[in-house]
Amino acid sequence: MKQKKILEVYQNNLVKISVRREWCKSCGICIEFCPKDVLVPDDQGKPIPKNIDACIKCGLCELRCPDFAITVEGVEGKDE
Amino acid sequence: MKTVIDSYIREEMFPHIWCPGCGNGIVLGAIIRAIDDLKWDKDKIVAVSGIGCSSRITGYVDFCTMNTIHGRALPFATGIKMANPDLKVIVVMGDGDCSAIGGNHFIHAARRNIDLTAIIINNMIYGMTGGQYSPLTPTGKFGSTAPYGNIDQSFDLVELATAAGASYVARGTVYNPRQSASLIKKALDKKGFSVVEIISDCPVSYGKMNKMKSPVDMLKWIKDIAVSKKVWEGLSPDEKKEKYAVGEFLNKDRPDYTARYKEIIKKAQEMGGNK
Numbered sequence A: 001m002k003q004k005k006i007l008e009v010y011q012n013n014l015v016k017i018s019v020r021r022e023w024c025k026s027c028g029i030c031i032e033f034c035p036k037d038v039l040v041p042d043d044q045g046k047p048i049p050k051n052i053d054a055c056i057k058c059g060l061c062e063l064r065c066p067d068f069a070i071t072v073e074g075v076e077g078k079d080e
Numbered sequence B: 001m002k003t004v005i006d007s008y009i010r011e012e013m014f015p016h017i018w019c020p021g022c023g024n025g026i027v028l029g030a031i032i033r034a035i036d037d038l039k040w041d042k043d044k045i046v047a048v049s050g051i052g053c054s055s056r057i058t059g060y061v062d063f064c065t066m067n068t069i070h071g072r073a074l075p076f077a078t079g080i081k082m083a084n085p086d087l088k089v090i091v092v093m094g095d096g097d098c099s100a101i102g103g104n105h106f107i108h109a110a111r112r113n114i115d116l117t118a119i120i121i122n123n124m125i126y127g128m129t130g131g132q133y134s135p136l137t138p139t140g141k142f143g144s145t146a147p148y149g150n151i152d153q154s155f156d157l158v159e160l161a162t163a164a165g166a167s168y169v170a171r172g173t174v175y176n177p178r179q180s181a182s183l184i185k186k187a188l189d190k191k192g193f194s195v196v197e198i199i200s201d202c203p204v205s206y207g208k209m210n211k212m213k214s215p216v217d218m219l220k221w222i223k224d225i226a227v228s229k230k231v232w233e234g235l236s237p238d239e240k241k242e243k244y245a246v247g248e249f250l251n252k253d254r255p256d257y258t259a260r261y262k263e264i265i266k267k268a269q270e271m272g273g274n275k
């Protein structure tokens, strides 16, 4: 059965962080190893980019997520 | 929004079956990003695996795939490559799959220098079957079959592959997925038998038995045990026992098996089949 893609999107005018909640298994890896403490866990242990303004778009949360549940993009027109 | 990953996976199979924080998913991501960098045609890629949690990778990628039997991914892959040398053949194995039951196939695939890329997800344990120690479990670490600590010495896959005749040998970790993806990319692009070992985490079997309760604990440990080749060279023999050198260890050119096979066929035909 094909799952509907439910994305929770957070953005400021530089960066857009999307969390695919039904794929996230709350492992905590993205939260712990973010170099700028951008992410905090919600009550289910899934990441919320509370400090999105500190994000340096290093992409490490996305690369280390074992479940392809978090992605980081530059915002169009504002990115390099 | 479609990500790089979305273009290469069988989305209907997700979320995948692996436990929270399991390194298999991180390695899968690194493999996909490496292939995306190479811009290879998905239909010219064959991914082959054996049995184990890691071997389930072939169910998730939208290439031609084959999930075979425990320890025998390399023989199946060899057959595929010999039948159609134009295909890009990737073999994903667990540490048990590759170095225990499949150890013999591994050394001979290297000796023949068959043009395949072997990616070994080394979580240092039999994850799928409940944490039995493997030939890559470090001495002193615990497994369900080593409740007082493993007394064996483990293989060093890098040394093993190098001695057996591989063309490309590298090691990365799930803590450093960017480096792992770039090592995998070089291995994929290499003619001949290429090997990339990725040190990975199995929080459920290995972690639980070795005082690392969470995926985060396991990744911190992997960060700590992995050192660059340069740092590695400066370590004492005792210090080396606790660490793994990461990076590229071998990159050499030697005629691969399919090329030599083609030559011998030509020679036989020229002689009209009479020797």
Ligand SMILES: Cc1ncc(C[n+]2csc(CCOP(=O)(O)OP(=O)(O)O)c2C)c(N)n1
Binding pocket: B051, B052, B053, B054, B055, B070, B093, B094, B095, B096, B097, B098, B101, B121, B123, B125, B126, B127, B128, B129, B134, B202
């Ligand atoms: C011929 C055969 N022997 C034993 C097994 C049982 N078995 C399944 S997976 C596995 C080992 C898995 O360990 P590894 O290859 O390291 O993969 P992981 O699950 O850790 O990714 C074993 C022994 C089997 N399936 N087939």
Ligand code: SF4
Binding pocket: A033, A034, A035, A036, A037, A038, A039, A054, A055, A056, A057, A058, A059, A060, A061, A062, A072
């Ligand atoms: S891209 Fe880097 S800085 Fe931004 S949230 Fe992810 S890990 Fe943190």
Ligand code: SF4
Binding pocket: A023, A024, A025, A026, A027, A028, A029, A030, A031, A045, A046, A047, A064, A065, A066, A067, A068, A069, A070, B021
């Ligand atoms: S790394 Fe991925 S699966 Fe783990 S908590 Fe973060 S988004 Fe969820």
Ligand code: SF4
Binding pocket: B017, B018, B019, B021, B022, B023, B024, B053, B054, B123, B127, B128, B201, B202, B203, B204, B205, B206
């Ligand atoms: S048992 Fe270990 S290797 Fe298997 S899916 Fe779970 S964490 Fe991964």
Ligand SMILES: [Mg+2]
Binding pocket: B052, B094, B095, B096, B121, B122, B123, B124, B125, B126, B127, B134
């Ligand atoms: Mg294993």
